[in-house]
Amino acid sequence: MDSHQEKHEAPVVLNNPVPVRHPGRWISAIIILGALALFLQSLFTNPNFRWDIVGTYILDTKVVQGVAWTLVLTVSAMVLAIILAILLAFMRQSENPVFRWSSWAWVWFFRGTPIYTQLIFWGLISVLYPKITGGIPFGPEWFSVDTNTVITATAAAILGLGLNESAYLAEIFRAGLKSVDRGQAEAAEALGMGKTKIMWRIVLPQAMRVIVPPTGNETIGMLKTTSLVLAVPFTLDLTFATNTLANRTYLPVPLLIVAAIWYLVITSLLMVGQHFIEAYYGKGVDNLAPATINPAAAKAAAAVAPSAAAEPALKMDLPEEEAK
Amino acid sequence: MTITAENPLVRIEGLHKFYGQHHVLRGIDLDVNRGEVSVVIGPSGSGKSTMLRCVNLLETISAGRISVGGKLIGYRDVKGRLHDLKTKEIAAQRREIGMVFQRFNLFPHKTALYNIMEAPVHVKGQSRDAARRRAMELLDRVGLSDHAGHYPSQLSGGQQQRVAIARALAMDPELMLFDEPTSALDPELVGDVLNVMKDLAKSGMTMIVVTHEIGFAREVGDRLTFMDGGVVVESGDPREILANPKHPRTQEFLSRVL
Numbered sequence: 001m002d003s004h005q006e007k008h009e010a011p012v013v014l015n016n017p018v019p020v021r022h023p024g025r026w027i028s029a030i031i032i033l034g035a036l037a038l039f040l041q042s043l044f045t046n047p048n049f050r051w052d053i054v055g056t057y058i059l060d061t062k063v064v065q066g067v068a069w070t071l072v073l074t075v076s077a078m079v080l081a082i083i084l085a086i087l088l089a090f091m092r093q094s095e096n097p098v099f100r101w102s103s104w105a106w107v108w109f110f111r112g113t114p115i116y117t118q119l120i121f122w123g124l125i126s127v128l129y130p131k132i133t134g135g136i137p138f139g140p141e142w143f144s145v146d147t148n149t150v151i152t153a154t155a156a157a158i159l160g161l162g163l164n165e166s167a168y169l170a171e172i173f174r175a176g177l178k179s180v181d182r183g184q185a186e187a188a189e190a191l192g193m194g195k196t197k198i199m200w201r202i203v204l205p206q207a208m209r210v211i212v213p214p215t216g217n218e219t220i221g222m223l224k225t226t227s228l229v230l231a232v233p234f235t236l237d238l239t240f241a242t243n244t245l246a247n248r249t250y251l252p253v254p255l256l257i258v259a260a261i262w263y264l265v266i267t268s269l270l271m272v273g274q275h276f277i278e279a280y281y282g283k284g285v286d287n288l289a290p291a292t293i294n295p296a297a298a299k300a301a302a303a304v305a306p307s308a309a310a311e312p313a314l315k316m317d318l319p320e321e322e323a324k
Numbered sequence: 325m326t327i328t329a330e331n332p333l334v335r336i337e338g339l340h341k342f343y344g345q346h347h348v349l350r351g352i353d354l355d356v357n358r359g360e361v362s363v364v365i366g367p368s369g370s371g372k373s374t375m376l377r378c379v380n381l382l383e384t385i386s387a388g389r390i391s392v393g394g395k396l397i398g399y400r401d402v403k404g405r406l407h408d409l410k411t412k413e414i415a416a417q418r419r420e421i422g423m424v425f426q427r428f429n430l431f432p433h434k435t436a437l438y439n440i441m442e443a444p445v446h447v448k449g450q451s452r453d454a455a456r457r458r459a460m461e462l463l464d465r466v467g468l469s470d471h472a473g474h475y476p477s478q479l480s481g482g483q484q485q486r487v488a489i490a491r492a493l494a495m496d497p498e499l500m501l502f503d504e505p506t507s508a509l510d511p512e513l514v515g516d517v518l519n520v521m522k523d524l525a526k527s528g529m530t531m532i533v534v535t536h537e538i539g540f541a542r543e544v545g546d547r548l549t550f551m552d553g554g555v556v557v558e559s560g561d562p563r564e565i566l567a568n569p570k571h572p573r574t575q576e577f578l579s580r581v582l
Contacts, residue, residue, distance in 0.1 A: 186382055187429035187488075191443035191495060192419030195411060201446060205433050284433045284475035 053254035057245060058261065066241030067262050073157055073226040073237060074266075078219050080162030085169035090199065092174055103170065110167035118164050119231035122156035157226075157234040165222060172214045176207035208281035216274035220267050238262055333358045333499060333530050334379065338388035341374055341554075348374050350554040351388070356499075356532055356547075361525045363541040363562060364534045366551035367577060372534045373426075375551070376501050379532065380421045381414055392421060392499060419447065422492030426504040428484040430476040436463065436487045437472040440494045448495065455494070462490035466520050482513030486520050493524075500524065502533040538581060542566055550574045 091099035126147035135141035180203050188198040227239035246255035332355035341349035349371045356362045364372045377383040381398045390397040399406040430439050440459035444450040463469045466486035476484050506514040518540050525544045541548050541562045548562035558574045569575045
């Protein structure tokens with residue numbers, strides 16, 4: 001024991017090896033930075049970019065309204081899609097064969113036809129069904145409204161985008177649910193939990209780790225897919241707004257840049273949001289130090305009073321439950 | 325020590341289990357009295373875990389009957405005809421039976437404390453404060469009161485298994501099932517888990533323990549059952565069986581593990 005101690009107390013001479021040289025890194029840096037410099041120079045010197053026009057229109061009322069509408073469409077369609085996708089994924093795992101089959105058929109249809117076609121269809125829904133009627137099928141009617149008053153262009157755009165997206169998200173959610181170890185549901189079953197509680201409290205929170213990254217991807221995809229809503233036709237989104245201005249001014253390039261800048265800004269914000277959601281659902285699994293409580297402090301607390309040691313641990317937990 | 329079963333807590337009669345054509349359990353009979361520690365050993369593939377999992381219906385019962393506390397598990401007997409219980413009724417039966425798994429199966433997204441509180445709060449409807457107090461008591465009992473705020477990934481295997489035992493106890497079960505609770509542990513961590521199980525046995529808990537720990541069977545077991553090929557080969561007093569196994573298959577198995 002003693003010789004062991006002495007060995008540790010002797011000053012340690014760190015190895016100081018000659019590092020491997022990486023000339024490839026320098027060469028690639030020169031090539032890429034050179035190309036970047038040329039591109040940046042062109043941005044400033046090429047008059048065709050018309051940065052003055054970009055500056056004029058970047059905060060134009062029509063453009064900002066377009067950004068707002070694009071956000072409204074993205075968020076509403078994604079919320080609708082996520083709700084449907086959870087339902088579809090649960091149905092797909094159900095013991096009820098009717099649910100399993102319906103879920104499969106939904107995904108087959110909405111994934112199997114182009115989004116553009118579906119959007120045109122929703123725009124034309126009032127041609128197919130001029131009135132929406134409530135009542136007993138094949139029996140008396142209780143009320144009847146014009147389809148156009150219920151399914152406005154906005155509603156048609158959100159339905160078209162959301163229903164199509166739900167098919168893709170359903171597959172992502174299904175993969176997520178399947179990724180959770182079967183032992184988790186078994187442990188919950190053994191505790192006497194019901195199926196719904198097991199799904200919401202045990203399986204889904206763990207599946208979210210797998211679900212969130214591709215769903216973030218889909219959200220960013222949705223942001224840009226909203227530019228297709230002119231098929232409905234819905235005419236207030238960002239792409240439509242900048243296209244209209246471009247046609248009016250005969251200056252397509254600067255207005256495309258305006259649209260691109262806004263899409264990039266929103267995408268960046270969505271990525272920040274995704275980072276925090278990932279961190280939330282990764283708790284207990286990702287990026288965890290061996291112990292979040294300082295072990296020395298815990299030991300000291302335990303030495304003072306045995307019950308006191310549990311206190312910091314309890315407090316640590318509070319935010320989780322209180323957040324609910 | 326009672327070997328004769330007058331009014332057993334658990335009664336397994338003629339239990340068979342098929343996976344498709346594969347006949348895994350071939351007619352198991354086993355009684356476990358209240359307060360008894362019933363240890364089941366046997367080579368892997370002998371069906372001992374499957375039998376245990378039938379008791380709380382993690383596996384369906386192909387033939388035969390299991391009753392716990394006089395109540396038939398998984399079925400309702402209406403004039404001699406068995407009817408499947410609803411999922412909710414099965415969940416209610418499972419609340420009386422605690423289970424500890426080989427791979428712990430703690431919920432990784434919840435701390436040790438919340439793993440234990442989960443079922444009392446969300447299944448039994450206990451208040452958070454009461455559940456928290458009870459969970460802290462249980463953590464203390466398994467020697468982990470200073471680990472309440474740790475996530476499972478921050479605990480060693482032995483610590484995780486002790487939290488899993490506390491989690492099962494939080495539902496106040498009348499029966500505890502242990503499915504090879506120490507098989508996934510590093511050797512130096514096995515002792516802590518076995519000690520917790522010994523304390524539990526001393527407190528009068530009825531336990532069915534599927535294990536490879538012969539020492540535990542000898543020291544704590546009230547009854548030892550040796551299974552092989554889906555049947556009970558030999559069953560009786562652990563010390564007697566371990567000292568003088570009667571059946572050649574028991575002798576062969578014990579000569580390999582002892």
